[in-house]
Amino acid sequence: MGRIIAVANQKGGVGKTTTTINLSAYLAELGQKVLTIDIDPQGNTTSGLGLDKNTIENTVYELILGQCDINDCMQNSIMDGLKVIASNVDLSAAEIELIGISEKEYIMKKAVDKVKDDFDYILIDCPPSLNMLTVNAMTTADTVLVPIQCEYYALEGLSQLIRTINLVKNRLNSDLEIEGVVFTMYDARTNLSLQVVENVKANLKQAIYKTIIPRNIRLAEAPSHGLPINLYDAKSAGAESYRLLAEEVIHRGEEDDEWR
Ligand code: ADP
Ligand code: MG
Numbered sequence: 001m002g003r004i005i006a007v008a009n010q011k012g013g014v015g016k017t018t019t020t021i022n023l024s025a026y027l028a029e030l031g032q033k034v035l036t037i038d039i040d041p042q043g044n045t046t047s048g049l050g051l052d053k054n055t056i057e058n059t060v061y062e063l064i065l066g067q068c069d070i071n072d073c074m075q076n077s078i079m080d081g082l083k084v085i086a087s088n089v090d091l092s093a094a095e096i097e098l099i100g101i102s103e104k105e106y107i108m109k110k111a112v113d114k115v116k117d118d119f120d121y122i123l124i125d126c127p128p129s130l131n132m133l134t135v136n137a138m139t140t141a142d143t144v145l146v147p148i149q150c151e152y153y154a155l156e157g158l159s160q161l162i163r164t165i166n167l168v169k170n171r172l173n174s175d176l177e178i179e180g181v182v183f184t185m186y187d188a189r190t191n192l193s194l195q196v197v198e199n200v201k202a203n204l205k206q207a208i209y210k211t212i213i214p215r216n217i218r219l220a221e222a223p224s225h226g227l228p229i230n231l232y233d234a235k236s237a238g239a240e241s242y243r244l245l246a247e248e249v250i251h252r253g254e255e256d257d258e259w260r
Helices: 016-029 044-048 060-064 089-097 104-113 132-140 158-171 191-203 217-225 237-254
Strands: 003-007 034-038 074-076 082-085 121-125 143-149 177-184
Touching (some): 016 082, 016 143, 060 104, 132 158, 177 237
Parallel strands (some): 034 082
16 A cells, blocks of 8 residues: 655755655656655646646646546656656645635545555655645645755754644544654755754654755756756766665665654
């Protein structure tokens, strides 16, 4: 049965989208069947995986409003074994359109449950806020993966995020767990990155992935070519780190008990 991972942090620019794109791509490259769901109206995961977000008719917006079946929303991507449910700016209206709809916290879950068994991994890229779309991702997910940027304010907002995850767990999805924290944009040339990692490790009770994603210009360039890093520059340090992260995610899934 597919493992559903929501990639969430209400801070913008911490590497959620970069992590979703490249973790999805490497999981697929390692032979996993992957579905990537973009629920950020910016649609950067959609375009970063080579899809034209403005010409796709059946996006996550139509899915959430019940205007299309999930099987009709899944797009093929440039990689075998990787399907995408796209997003674009239309989705920014979804929150308002959901007002008054019953069980609106579970709309995505009901749709995704239909195809859960068709995939090994389903990754959901969340918007930079704790809104109804993020809540939908968390009711759908088994775990939440939290990218943390190695910068001075890394811990800011983290307790709020963990509170939200616990609230969803207590009230809406008792199975929800924190998958773990992934450090992103690590800069080996500065002491700051190292201090941030040590500070977070000392203050956070959550599981932390061993793989640390370095700051790497190739990771920032790849989306403008509509390519995940494995297809853009597989030899870059950024590519290597996301390949290791994908291996770690698979391994941790297999040894779930040891990990938690
Ligand atoms: P979020 O989805 O959390 O808002 P993004 O993944 O979009 O964050 O990343 C924010 C910006 O930082 C983007 O321009 C992205 O290309 C860049 N970026 C993300 N991760 C890295 C990295 N490891 N090295 C260099 N640039 C990165
Ligand atoms: Mg993003």
